[in-house]
Amino acid sequence: MGVGRSRTKIPQTDCVRRPAVAQARTMSGPRILLVVGGGIAAYKSCELVRQIRKEGGEVTCVLTEGGSHFVTPMALAALSEKPVYTTLWDLKNEAEMGHIQLSREADLVVVCPATADLMAKMAAGIADDLATTMLLATDKPVMAVPAMNVRMWQHAATTRNVQTLRDAGVDVMEPDEGTMACGEYGPGRLPDPLAIWQRIAWALGLGPVEVAPLPGSDPFASARFDESEHRDSGDIDLGGLTGGMVSQGRRKSRQAITFGDASFSHEDLGFTPEEAALAARKGEARSAPATDPDSLHPLREGPLSGRHVLITAGPTWEPIDPVRYIANRSSGKQGFAIAAAAAEAGARVTLVSGPVHLPTPPGVDRIDVESALQMAEAVRQALPADIAVMVAAVADWRVAQAADQKLKKRGSAPPALLLTENPDILATLATGPNRPPLVIGFAAETQDVIRYATEKRKRKGADWIIANDVSGDVMGGDVNAVHIVRADDVISLPEMPKEDVARALVERFADALPR
Numbered sequence: 455m456g457v458g459r460s461r462t463k464i465p466q467t468d469c470v471r472r473p474a475v476a477q478a479r480t481m482s483g484p485r486i487l488l489v490v491g492g493g494i495a496a497y498k499s500c501e502l503v504r505q506i507r508k509e510g511g512e513v514t515c516v517l518t519e520g521g522s523h524f525v526t527p528m529a530l531a532a533l534s535e536k537p538v539y540t541t542l543w544d545l546k547n548e549a550e551m552g553h554i555q556l557s558r559e560a561d562l563v564v565v566c567p568a569t570a571d572l573m574a575k576m577a578a579g580i581a582d583d584l585a586t587t588m589l590l591a592t593d594k595p596v597m598a599v600p601a602m603n604v605r606m607w608q609h610a611a612t613t614r615n616v617q618t619l620r621d622a623g624v625d626v627m628e629p630d631e632g633t634m635a636c637g638e639y640g641p642g643r644l645p646d647p648l649a650i651w652q653r654i655a656w657a658l659g660l661g662p663v664e665v666a667p668l669p670g671s672d673p674f675a676s677a678r679f680d681e682s683e684h685r686d687s688g689d690i691d692l693g694g695l696t697g698g699m700v701s702q703g704r705r706k707s708r709q710a711i712t713f714g715d716a717s718f719s720h721e722d723l724g725f726t727p728e729e730a731a732l733a734a735r736k737g738e739a740r741s742a743p744a745t746d747p748d749s750l751h752p753l754r755e756g757p758l759s760g761r762h763v764l765i766t767a768g769p770t771w772e773p774i775d776p777v778r779y780i781a782n783r784s785s786g787k788q789g790f791a792i793a794a795a796a797a798e799a800g801a802r803v804t805l806v807s808g809p810v811h812l813p814t815p816p817g818v819d820r821i822d823v824e825s826a827l828q829m830a831e832a833v834r835q836a837l838p839a840d841i842a843v844m845v846a847a848v849a850d851w852r853v854a855q856a857a858d859q860k861l862k863k864r865g866s867a868p869p870a871l872l873l874t875e876n877p878d879i880l881a882t883l884a885t886g887p888n889r890p891p892l893v894i895g896f897a898a899e900t901q902d903v904i905r906y907a908t909e910k911r912k913r914k915g916a917d918w919i920i921a922n923d924v925s926g927d928v929m930g931g932d933v934n935a936v937h938i939v940r941a942d943d944v945i946s947l948p949e950m951p952k953e954d955v956a957r958a959l960v961e962r963f964a965d966a967l968p969r
């Protein structure tokens with residue numbers, strides 16, 4: 455236990471496995487409606503179908519006209535073991551309004567690959583084929599996985615369309631960077647199907663890990679649609695076709711986030727019974743209450759009294775095998791200093807920390823994690839919050855398949871490590887249904903600090919980015935000079951101790967919140 459209010463350890467759950475497909479099919483897994491667009495990466499949608507089914511999910515495919523030039527309906531039908539839908543003008547299906555029914559029978563609609571054309575149509579509310587009509591008609595959360603040439607991805611029209619979709623609640627993944635089929639280099643490649651599956655699991659609130667439901671339980675039952683939720687949702691009406699499409703999707707994703715909490719035994723997850731009871735209480739509250747009764751003390755009066763501030767700090771460790779990991783140089787000092795300053799200002803503070811050697815600041819609820827996936831899950835569980843300050847240096851990538859046993863030297867060839875993208879915690883938080891009113895990210899740059907931070911602010915959907923130049927010894931050091939990059943201005947603070955930076959930032963957080 456730390457010196458502060460409380461300290462909770464997110465369990466290592468990698469050893470807990472979802473049942474194999476045959477077993478999973480006897481209970482209902484997540485139902486994915488997969489729209490396959492007309493891009494060169496469409497062949498990877500076949501791999502995605504296999505991945506989802508391997509995890510116990512069901513997939514129904516809608517193939518666009520463009521998509522059918524890259525993969526055949528037969529391949530998708532064989533892999534999904536379901537009919538593949540290709541046309542709106544199908545007398546048999548449309549006699550029963552097939553395009554509406556299709557979307558209603560899914561938990562999540564995934565567009566993969568999401569071509570520039572498909573995203574443009576989605577953003578504009580065009581409905582000129584089965585896929586786009588269904589996307590407009592759906593009341594389910596929608597996720598898009600773009601893949602295209604780097605120039606197409608960076609084109610102002612695509613940037614605008616992606617922003618429109620994100621603003622409207624569609625979860626648009628960032629493409630990977632690398633060499634394209636056309637030979638050019640840059641962002642635009644389809645992420646690894648495993649990373650797409652992780653994002654699907656995240657979107658459905660299944661958690662970042664493979665988990666085994668208790669015998670006889672239905673892990674997805676709580677997410678089934680409850681029509682009463684429709685009526686009193688507080689969603690903003692975005693108006694127009696996209697608004698209609700997406701605000702309903704948001705309602706669903708909010709509901710879907712309650713998935714599964716009741717489905718795992720505490721032994722399955724590595725909890726002691728006491729920790730399980732605390733975790734269950736946390737799940738009910740949908741935020742991180744003070745968990746250690748002995749250390750409870752009244753919160754201070756201050757400018758953040760009555761507010762919940764969620765902070766991440768430190769590095770993440772991405773396991774290679776049970777004894778090795780990939781890490782970075784973040785010390786956690788700046789994030790811990792912000793947590794301390796926010797608690798001093800009267801806030802209830804939840805600090806999700808990567809592995810660091812720092813004491814818990816007084817009055818702070820601390821949750822220790824190691825990997826980016828665990829950090830993402832802890833952040834999700836800690837919501838709602840009034841302010842989210844994402845200071846942690848989260849690894850962009852993790853090893854796609856960490857070894858269960860220590861890797862051994864074999865001959866002279868070192869093992870090849872295949873990396874896969876981690877969830878983007880900041881962007882997910884900033885665009886998700888439980889978005890805190892003030893979302894703040896950090897950008898550690900070694901050059902063009904303000905320019906990169908300005909781009910990052912827009913790309914991630916954050917309100918502010920706190921940018922700092924880490925080309926010196928900021929990482930691990932005690933002083934910092936930061937720029938607060940906001941929508942309309944940039945405030946540059948002089949170099950000062952990290953505690954003073956923290957207090958200066960917390961003052962501004964308090965000023966920025968609506969009274």
Ligand SMILES: Cc1cc2nc3c(=O)[nH]c(=O)nc-3n(C[C@H](O)[C@H](O)[C@H](O)COP(=O)(O)O)c2cc1C
Nearest residue numbers: 491492493494518519520521569570571572601602
């Ligand atoms: C060989 C080839 C590869 C293509 N690859 C992509 C791609 O990766 N991403 C993309 O957005 N468009 C790509 N296009 C263009 C799309 O196929 C075109 O915009 C089409 O209308 C998209 O159809 P959809 O709306 O059904 O996805 C490609 C076209 C060709 C001929």
